[in-house]
């Protein structure tokens with residue numbers, strides 16, 4: 001049978017592909033109240049079995065969360081692992097690279113809302129296929145603050161938090177997902193547009209970031225405006241207008257035609273993540 005991604009409306013395409021092609025043994029998906037019966041019919045069509053996760057681990061607190069697999073044994077193992085908070089075992093069943101699983105299992109209970117900053121500090125390079133600044137799954141503490149990225153195309157080519165933005169195993173997975181996404185998404189449009197991932201990101205914390213149309217330069221960026229802004233209340237206008245962005249410690253400044261149009265001291269040192277640098281490679 002041919003896989004139709006549109007059958008899995010609302011689910012991450014990379015997850016569905018991973019399960020379909022067998023590089024994920026399980027995936028999980030949340031669903032809204034009243035949606036389960038429709039989803040079950042879709043799962044049955046593709047031979048995916050479904051086990052319900054207990055309410056404690058259903059972190060999105062919607063209608064519920066189910067674990068999907070072709071193998072009932074994997075569902076049983078996954079539900080037991082959740083019950084015992086063995087997120088390392090779950091990470092492996094989900095097909096995440098071992099280096100990323102062990103790193104996150106070690107640091108899980110120390111999680112702040114600064115995943116991106118911590119990951120950046122561990123990165124030698126910023127490989128755009130691993131850019132997951134828009135993917136909040138799995139690193140979300142402020143559930144209520146989860147942004148709505150509808151219409152933005154793919155938020156991420158990977159469905160895990162990498163141990164670094166140059167993790168080789170994560171890059172392999174991103175390439176595999178990219179290959180299968182291109183095979184299954186037949187109509188070009190927002191769904192097949194990954195260009196957002198290959199742009200520099202101005203980052204203050206996981207809830208204040210901006211994707212810039214332009215290029216990163218040492219200590220800042222030259223940009224024509226913002227492709228997307230999350231948070232940064234009060235700075236939107238100048239970010240959308242573009243210019244030369246300079247970071248010095250906690251101070252962010254933007255100038256146009258040699259004139260400073262914005263100077264702002266942020267509560268934490270902002271960063272420019274240069275996901276544009278290796279974009280042509």
Ligand SMILES: [Zn+2]
Pocket residue numbers: 097098099100101162163164167168169170
């Ligand atoms: Zn890794």
